[in-house]
Amino acid sequence: MELKVKRIHKDAKLPLYQHKGDAGLDLFSSVDCVLEKGEVKPVPTGIQVAIPERYVGLVWDKSGISLKGVHRMAGVIDSGYxxxxxxxxxxxxxxxxxxxxxxxxxxxxxxxxxxxxxxESKGLEETSRGEKGFGSTGKY
Known part of the structure; x- marks a missing residue:
């Protein structure tokens, strides 16, 4: 499968797999910026992508950045975007x-x-879990 990528900033880096077998393609910032404590900011990559039909692009954290308390928020790229x-x-x-x-x-x-x-359904089939949610499986 191919992922078509268009550079819209001359210095933008194309997404790339760092290692064979990686699940995610690295995305790169196309600008210098500072993310202040508590700040939410959209960071441009300088690229556009054409996600194939019947697929979605999911944007996930980089573990090294996450360890510093910086995370991505919205993370869905639809095939039509x-x-x-x-x-x-x-x-x-x-x-x-x-x-x-x-x-x-x-x-x-x-x-x-x-x-x-x-x-739409008036009822749902019963399960062993039922409505048990957050923390319902216990700590250990």
Whole structure:
């Protein structure tokens, strides 16, 4: 499968797999910027992508950045979207986070999409879990 990518900033870096077998393609910042403590900011990548039909692009954190308290927020690129890929980032750390042009800021996973038919129901079949949610499986 091919992922068509268009550079819209001359210095933009194309997404790339760092190692054979990696699930995610690294995405790179196309600008220098600072993410202040508590700030949410869309960071441009300088690229547009054409996600194939029946697939979705999922934007995920880079583990090294996450360890510093910086995470991505919104993370879905639909197959019909043709605008610039921007990574919405939040700094939950204790200090400003410097993003340099060309720095890896997130990773892009390309996954198949299953379209479902939504059917309204008056009831749902019972399961052993039922309505048990957050923390319901216990600590250990």
């Amino acid at each position: 043709r605008g610039e890929v921007r990574v919405v980032m939040v700094n939950l750390g204790d200090e400003p986070f410097v993003i340099e042009k060309g720095m890896k800021i997130a990773q892009l996973l390309i996954q198949p999409v299953t379209e479902v038919k939504v059917v």
